[in-house]
Amino acid sequence: MARRRGARREVVRALTADPRLLARLAGWSVLEAAPALLLGQAVARAIGDGFAAGRPWTGAAWLAVLGAVWVAAAYGARQVVLAVAAMVEPFRERLTARVVAGTIRSAAAAGRPPGSAAVARSTLQVELARDALAAVVMVVRGFLFTAVSVVAGLLALEPRLLPVVLPPFAAGLALFALSLPALARRQRAYLLADERTAAATGDVAAGLRDITACGAEDRAEAAAGRAVAAQAAAGRRLARVTALRTAVLAVGAWAPVLALLAAVPWLRDHGVGPAVVVGALAYLTQSLIPAFTGLVEGLGVSAVRLGVALGRIAETAGPVQRHALPPISAGGDVPHVLLHGVTYAYGPHAAPVVDGLDLTVPAGGHLAVVGPSGIGKSTLAALITGTRRPGAGLVLVGGVPADRLDPAERVLIPQEAYVFAGTLRANLCYHGPPSVPVEEALAAVGADALADRLGGPDAEIDPRALSAGERQLVALARAYLSPARLVVLDEATCHLDPAAEARAEEAFARRPGTLIVIAHRISSARRARAVLLMDGTDVRSGTHDALVATAPLYADLAGHRPPPGRDPEREHAR
Numbered sequence: 001m002a003r004r005r006g007a008r009r010e011v012v013r014a015l016t017a018d019p020r021l022l023a024r025l026a027g028w029s030v031l032e033a034a035p036a037l038l039l040g041q042a043v044a045r046a047i048g049d050g051f052a053a054g055r056p057w058t059g060a061a062w063l064a065v066l067g068a069v070w071v072a073a074a075y076g077a078r079q080v081v082l083a084v085a086a087m088v089e090p091f092r093e094r095l096t097a098r099v100v101a102g103t104i105r106s107a108a109a110a111g112r113p114p115g116s117a118a119v120a121r122s123t124l125q126v127e128l129a130r131d132a133l134a135a136v137v138m139v140v141r142g143f144l145f146t147a148v149s150v151v152a153g154l155l156a157l158e159p160r161l162l163p164v165v166l167p168p169f170a171a172g173l174a175l176f177a178l179s180l181p182a183l184a185r186r187q188r189a190y191l192l193a194d195e196r197t198a199a200a201t202g203d204v205a206a207g208l209r210d211i212t213a214c215g216a217e218d219r220a221e222a223a224a225g226r227a228v229a230a231q232a233a234a235g236r237r238l239a240r241v242t243a244l245r246t247a248v249l250a251v252g253a254w255a256p257v258l259a260l261l262a263a264v265p266w267l268r269d270h271g272v273g274p275a276v277v278v279g280a281l282a283y284l285t286q287s288l289i290p291a292f293t294g295l296v297e298g299l300g301v302s303a304v305r306l307g308v309a310l311g312r313i314a315e316t317a318g319p320v321q322r323h324a325l326p327p328i329s330a331g332g333d334v335p336h337v338l339l340h341g342v343t344y345a346y347g348p349h350a351a352p353v354v355d356g357l358d359l360t361v362p363a364g365g366h367l368a369v370v371g372p373s374g375i376g377k378s379t380l381a382a383l384i385t386g387t388r389r390p391g392a393g394l395v396l397v398g399g400v401p402a403d404r405l406d407p408a409e410r411v412l413i414p415q416e417a418y419v420f421a422g423t424l425r426a427n428l429c430y431h432g433p434p435s436v437p438v439e440e441a442l443a444a445v446g447a448d449a450l451a452d453r454l455g456g457p458d459a460e461i462d463p464r465a466l467s468a469g470e471r472q473l474v475a476l477a478r479a480y481l482s483p484a485r486l487v488v489l490d491e492a493t494c495h496l497d498p499a500a501e502a503r504a505e506e507a508f509a510r511r512p513g514t515l516i517v518i519a520h521r522i523s524s525a526r527r528a529r530a531v532l533l534m535d536g537t538d539v540r541s542g543t544h545d546a547l548v549a550t551a552p553l554y555a556d557l558a559g560h561r562p563p564p565g566r567d568p569e570r571e572h573a574r
């Protein structure tokens, strides 16, 4: 909330920081609105004193004066744009400094270099905020100066016109002010729904190969379909308030014209001639209506865009802290992964699979997660990698909510690895240009013999010809080559023999970054620096030795007290 206020303060600061700039903007706005002040007067005089009075040169002279004022106003409009730019550019620079500093702070907290993608996304929001602020300033300022000019022009032309046209105009303005909050709310909801649809369809497009490989077409279609349906509903709700906008325009813009025409007999009785009525019509139709329409149509959209962009910037500009955070783990390590009060259930009435979980994994840490089958280990992996959102609590990776983390920052390898048809190299470099030679990664995870057998990195591979274990080796080498700082192996080595599994895990433990292993064998936990034991609501953590000493279930799993018939190396009875 405080950060949002901070972003709003930037708006106020941008508008008021430089009084001389404000004065310049006002001065050029007066010139830009000069035709609105003169238009009706010039038309009335051109007709009344000129063409209708048999003095065409006088009529033409008034029109020429009007033309000259239009030329001057065009220059004024140019200066207005420059003044608005001078107002919003420092605003953009201050916001950019804030979001870049925020991104760097988050990255520093996670012990990684700041990702350029995160900075690019934040600065895009800054650009949107700058454009929206400029649009709001242009629209509101244009309306105010035009409205004041028209009222002054009408007053100078014929004071009796004001009681005729001002009441409906004021009523329209009041109606607009009343409808603005609802309009803004629905416009905002539509904008966010639109973004969610774009994100959902973008995800589908980007992951098409994965979706096809995993046979997840129905799930992907349902997810995108939900986003589209939500956007359609938001669109319908917006359309209903947009109809109100038409009513606002009817009252505020067109009712004054009707009132003027209806008042013609009364005006005539008070000596107001047709030239003045035509002049008044010119004021209304050529100046007031366009300015009012611009306000009604522009303000709702631009102000909402500004609000949304500022909200996003506020989220980036400082660390997210919706909850009081637990103390950071002893030893002063910077937490790379932080879970606080995390609860997750697979349905509104289902018992939570994860309930109030607190967990910290330091940057560069190596955690193994163990527990009986079906206890929630894969769910935890999905929460940490942001593929599922907690029902309550907070999951931060590098200070960023896990579901909003740059996808390049983490990689999850599930149990069933997938390999697509193509070269081995294309499979390995799927996450982007490799940071180490492909051969080095293959050797590190123990996939070098497989690569040789397949004909080297540039050989074409047929996924169907590979065993499940071979597919896991390819997926492991791919994750090893990815730029991700967080690697989550969800039983990703279950089809390898214990020696191959040890080799792969040790390679990931040596690789810079944080490693979380959902353990298939207890030997994975022995290798890890810390172990999380999940057993329903009883979740414990500690080193392997500490858990053997204190947790009977863990001692059983570790084979220290094997129950009859249990294979001590395969702790998850499946």
Ligand SMILES: Nc1ncnc2c1ncn2[C@@H]1O[C@H](COP(=O)(O)OP(=O)(O)OP(=O)(O)O)[C@@H](O)[C@H]1O
Residues within 6 Å of the ligand: 346, 353, 371, 372, 373, 374, 375, 376, 377, 378, 379, 380, 572
């Ligand atoms: N998509 C889903 N919808 C409903 N329930 C689910 C879903 N996925 C998992 N569950 C349930 O949530 C619980 C935890 O599942 P999860 O896969 O996280 O456990 P796990 O410890 O990883 O199990 P395993 O070791 O067998 O992979 C299980 O009872 C499972 O049936």
